Amino acid sequence: MRKTIHIFLTSALLIGSSAFGLDNSIQQKSSQQTMIVEKDIALDKKSVRKNPRVEKAESIVAEKQNRVQFLMPGGRAIPNAKVIDRFGADAFNVDNSDMIPLPKNNRKRDHRENISRDELWNLSHVNEGDAYYYLGSGAANDTFATVFTPAAPCVVTEVYYQWFSAGNCIAFGADYGTARNVAGAETGDCYNIARGDAFYLDANADTVWATPVGAARTTATPNTIAGYISDWSADAALDIGGTFVVGDSTDLSAVDQFAIVTIKGGETPQPLAANTDAIGVTSTYTWFGGPWTDGKWGAYNAIIDNMVLVKVTYPWGAPIAVASMGQPSNTYDVSGTRTIEVDLFDDEGTNGMALDENDTLMYKYVLGDSTHSGTLTASAAVAANGNGIYTFDIEYSLMAGDSVMYWVELKDNDGLESSSMMQNFKVVSPLSPASDVLVVVDNIDVDQESVLYDAMDNSGFVYEVWDIQINKGIDASVINHGWSNIIVSGWGVSSVPATADQDDPGYGPFVVAGHNLVLMDMDLFYGHGLDAEPVFVEGDFMYDVFGLASGVNDPMDDAGENSLHGDTLTVYGAGETPLDEQWVDGYDQNHTILMTGGWTDLMVVGEATELFYDEEDNVVGASMTHDNGGTATYISFMPEAGIEWDLDDNGDTLGWDISHVDLFFDGMLEFLGAVSPPNVFVDGTSSTRFGVASGTATATINGSAEDGDGELASIKAVYDIDGTEYEVTMTATGDDEDGTYTATVDLTGWTDSSNCTYWVSATDNDGLTQTSGYGYFWGTTHAPGDADVLLMADHYVPYWVYGPSAGDSIVKANLTATGIAYDNWSVWDNYQADYASVLSHYDAVIYHGLFDWIENPADAEVHPLSEFVDNGGFLLYSSEEAIGTWTGWEDISIPEGHFVHDVLGVEWVLNDVGYTTVKVKDDLAVTNGMSPDATHEVPGTFSYYGSMADIVDPLGWGTDDQLLSPFHTADTLLPDWTGGMYDVSTKHGNVAFMAFNLSFLSDSVQQALMTNFGHWVSGELSNDEVVSIPEEFALYQNYPNPFNPITNIRFDIPEVSNVNITVFNVLGKEVNSIDLSSMNPGQHNINWTGTDKAGKAVSSGVYFYTIQAGDFIATKKMMLLK
Secondary structure (H helix, E strand, O other), rough: OOOOOOOOOOEEEEEOOOEEEOOHHHHHHHOOOOOOOOOOOOOOOOOHOOOHHHHHHHHHHHHOOOOOOOOOOOOOOOOOOOOOOOOOHHHHOOOOOOOOOOOOOHOOOOOOOOOOOOOEEEOOOOOOOOEEEEEEOOOOOOOEEEEEEEOEEEEEEEEEEOEOEEEEEEEEEEEEEEHHHHOOOOOOOOOOOOOOOEEEEEEOOOOOOOEEEEEOOOOOEEEEEEEOOOOOOOHHEEOOOEEEEEOOOOOOOOOOOOEEEEEEEEOOEEEEEHHHHHOOOOOOOOOEOHHHOOOOEEEEEOEEOOEEEEEOOOOOOOOOEEEEOOOOEEOOOOOEEEEEEEEEEEEOOOOOOOOOOOOEEEEEEEEEEEEEEEEOOOOOOOOOOOOOEEEEEEEOOOOOOOOEEEEEEEEOOOOOEOOOOOEEEEOOOOOOOOOOOOEEEEOOOHHHHHHHHHHHHHOOOOEEEEOOOEEEEEEOOHHOOOOOOOEEEEEEOOOOOOOOOOOOOHHHHHHHHOOOOEOOOOOOHHHOOOOOEEEOOOOHHHHOOOOOOEOOOEEEEOOOOEEOOOOOEEEOOOOOOOOOOOOOOOEEHHHHOOOOOOOOEEEEEEEOOEEEEEEOOOEEEEEEEEOOEEEEEEEEOHHHOOOOOEEOOOOOOEEOOOOOHHHHHHHHHHHOOOOOOOOEEEOOOOOOEEEEOOOOOOEEEEEEOOOOOOOOOEEEEEEOOOEEEEEOOOEEEEOOOOOEEEEEEOOOOOOOEEHHHHEEEEEEEEEEEEEEEEEEEEOOOOOOOOOOEEEEEOHHHHHHHOHHHHHHHHHHHHHHHHOOOOOEEEHHOOEOOOOOHHHHHEEEEEEEOOOOOOOOOOEEOOHHHHHHHHHEEEEEOOOOOOOOOOHHOOOOOOOOOOOHHOOOOOOEEEOOOOOOEEEEOOOHHOOOOOOOOOEEEOOOOOOOOOOOEEEEEEEEOOOOOOOOOOOOOOOOOOOHHHHHOOOEEEEEEOEEEEEEHHHHHOOOHHHHHHHHHHHHHHHHOOHHHOOOOOOOOEOOOOEOEEEEEOEEEEEEEEEEEEEEEEEEOOOOEEEEEEEEEEOOEEEEEEEOOEEEOOEEEOOOOOEEEEEEEEEEEEEEEEEOOO
16 A cells, blocks of 8 residues: 655645554555564464453353443454445545455355366465455555465466456466575465564574565566456456476475465555455465565465465376365354255376275364364265265354354375365344344445445334345344344345245245345346346246346346446336335435446336336336235335435535435335334443442443334343342433433442443333343452552563563552552453542553553443543553554554544554664653653563564644654664654643553653653643743754655744745755645644655755745755665
8 A cells, every 4th residue: 555645736745644544554654563582482462362350241241141242342343444435447546545345245255156177276265255355555566475385296277366456467476485484484374474574583593584485487477457356257367477387296295385476567456355364264375575565575464365266287196176165154043053065076096086985075163162073975966986065064052152163174095185265154143133124235335335224223223234245145043033024235135036046045935924025136137147138937036026027137228338227316106105105206316426336127027016117117116915914025226325415505515415215214114014122222431331449339320222113111221240130220311301311220249259241121112122232340359549549550461470570560669769659450350440439539540551462442432541531530551562452463543433542642553663762752741851862761671572662643643733742762673764763652631641661661760750740640730831832933953864765844933924844955956845824833843755846756965944934034954865
């Protein structure tokens, strides 16, 4: 990904970065990390479990209910970068994020049923339909290398590559290179190797940077990528310059790795990649390197593998190949038997047999901690030579949330081993089991999905959602769970059949049983690959269930060049039912807003009743009522496209107006006769939560409830204390009874080791009961004393002796030396502290994290320290690992709503830089009296792993609104792009955050910092007093100087002024200039990246920079060295 910042005609004098979203790192901020020196104790921070108190609370809840967790550590998941709106020429300029999720309708699991027996064996780390991301990083000459291991010596004959965007690349095959010497990467797996960190130590203990690309085996060949390709069709074929042999043909056991290498010709093409984390895979074979990473290699990202398929022949003996393996959907059934079909083929021996009793065909599956295995069973579809379909049964009994992982392991009569990819299915449970409506989304566009949910939410109905792609299909346990109505929406729906030869997961029997099915899809016929004018007969789903006789697939205009309806369409209701009668004068759709394209199909009814017509009286909606009262309704247009732009009085766009869509769905729900249980929520942000003080006798449970189609009959708080369940009626809060309720509950039998789980339950006048998600809290031995300060120690106790023990003692000793009275709170023992019973007793919190790898609440609204700060508390937060814990140690921007963003004041992080020195940057209350010229060491010598300190962007980075920073670093370990200086801390309201460890500072500096913090809390020091308006204009020397390629220019403005900065070369020629327009009084700074007005890098040499602010003019000299 390349992030280009445009400021006034692409001037390279930058005030700072523009806002950027999660996973969106600036080019200079590539994921170059300082590798921690390998020690005897392996460090896998990502594998650290949850806090023991949280695990216990969750296990209690899991035994009682399967509701969505509300107060989950980590809070709401950090969202991915905004999904692009729609493919097209401009799509790549929308968001240059590192890994961008594809719209769901382009993530179809579209595996081909008839695999060609072409005597070619497939090698791939992914399945054909697994594409989830496109990879935005990289530019010209940046390189992907995907490593493969064949089962035996082979000939690489064909390569297929899936792409998101058009462009040019060079491709070739190569031996696996020196990366095999990197620990853990012997077979090409780079899961634990960060981008740019592939190195090993040679015999002299010198660092050697490794590459996965060894000797080229084919001629590097140019390829032109036409555009989006998401299958293994001929369009995906990649020319690697010929075939090549891998391994020793005289020794079948001599197997070696090889790499398929692609070099980008520019920012595009961008490859598609699978989300391996989503399918439980903890390996990746996709390497990334080139100019983007200064020529160094590593994993592009630990949770992806590029969509690459290699076809090989095994002329000297072939392993058994897995052509396909069945994938059952996730299910509501907690127990049962799943039969898995596996399509196998092998080369024939001299006896004419491919598979026989001399081959070992084993299946394996994992249930919990137990692995089951057995021999595959031949089905009737096995051919005479033994190739064909084999089966095995998975018998399971699980709890909701558990999954089954399964695969096959094979060995042929030559001793060649092979295996399938691991696949899985999961037992899940409904979040709203009392719902009368199930909404099934199936290959749905992301914006279409957003409108659908908004309209359903606006109806006030409680509904359940089932995502076909996420859940790998749907089964009868979901369809027949108990709802009376199912609404299926998508763009090329896959789960609803059209013809007799397509499997029905249970929709037909659902309608026959007297229930209602609505299908909304303008591309059903195309999605099923039907003819241009399909005819339906008895036995076809469209005929038997929907009552259709025929249809027109993607009708075109008279010229045959464009879709019949185009991107705008008006349909007219027949006036037959509440669904269509309100639209007899027309229901307008505008696909240009959703950017979904208009491809409405036409239908001819058989026994169905016509409901909607287009402007030419073609039928585009019909419903069939069955003998038992069940209905099946098919709408061949996209109701979600019935939106308009919401404009203000000046004609400016405020967003989407979905009021017509709301009316459409209100009519649909009335047509279906659906009823809704109450909407119920527990308010975890104002309820008692996490660790409560010793002796706590009562707790508060707050929530909200409303009934969309009636009134509430009762609302209760239900809570469980140590296995005993209680309930209490909740009372309305506020004078207007706005749907919020509260209850104060007595903690009967409460002890310091007790646990409480709670939720809200509401029943409406229809007798329907709905329960909320849950919250929890637990007892602790903590008793607030007279101290004004709470020291919260957050350490990974299993590694206590490797650093946390010493760090904890050092901080406590220095606090004592300053005379600050404090109470202790162990995050490991107690997790986070409840605000009301614990945090509210203190004026200030010092949060000291060392090896703080346990995930804490990410949602700012959920984290109790947010409430503490919001209520005037002061926070000194020191941690070099906290942000990494939340972000998975990815170098990304932090979104609003996240604790790191909203409370700590950080908008971007580069993890584990490992600098060992810091300096005072801004003269603030916490740094009062500390010299900015002094260098303070933070080496972490007592920590087994040394410094793992981060650098950060404070909120407003590079702008006048940038937060001040108590400390920055000019350490030699900084990446070159920083220009030798970077922020490592923030001051945000009452919060001072340091991205390095407090205990690593010297005792004298710690004590000065703590003393200043105490004075700040008491009001003796104010940041407003320290940071004053300059009394006169000033231009300061740039820093660093000399520099390469970025330097910072700082200046003071005592009054509102028009400011201009100009850079000249030694000949007096203007190199670059930027008009900063009117600026407020204060201290300001800008960065110059060593480029001219056209954005081109200038040569080394002496330059002069001049400021003109009103009548003030000043000039200074600087030097660029390359």
